[in-house]
Amino acid sequence: MPQRRHAGGTTAPQQIVDRILELEEGTRFQVLPPVVREREGEYETLLSDLAKQGFARAIADMVVLSLQGGHSQDSPTTPLA
Numbered sequence: 001m002p003q004r005r006h007a008g009g010t011t012a013p014q015q016i017v018d019r020i021l022e023l024e025e026g027t028r029f030q031v032l033p034p035v036v037r038e039r040e041g042e043y044e045t046l047l048s049d050l051a052k053q054g055f056a057r058a059i060a061d062m063v064v065l066s067l068q069g070g071h072s073q074d075s076p077t078t079p080l081a
Contacts, residue, residue, distance in 0.1 A: 032059060 016031060023029060035050070035058070036043060047058060051067035058065045 020029065020031075035046065043060075047065070047067055050058060055067055058067055
């Protein structure tokens with residue numbers, strides 16, 4: 001079962017590196033930085049730009065969205081809150 005650890009605030013880059021180095025070799029992990037925080041609205045342009053930069057997924061409202069094809073799996077305009 002995946003183990004989730006949330007720093008609950010700002011985490012220094014070195015702290016992130018230290019935590020990754022503590023993992024057993026071969027352990028899969030994700031680093032999920034916030035892109036939008038404390039703003040509501042629709043972010044289709046942002047999601048499209050992230051896809052163009054090579055990102056494959058985003059999380060919005062605790063739902064994993066695929067960025068493949070330039071649109072989320074859920075809808076053409078994805079509201080983020």
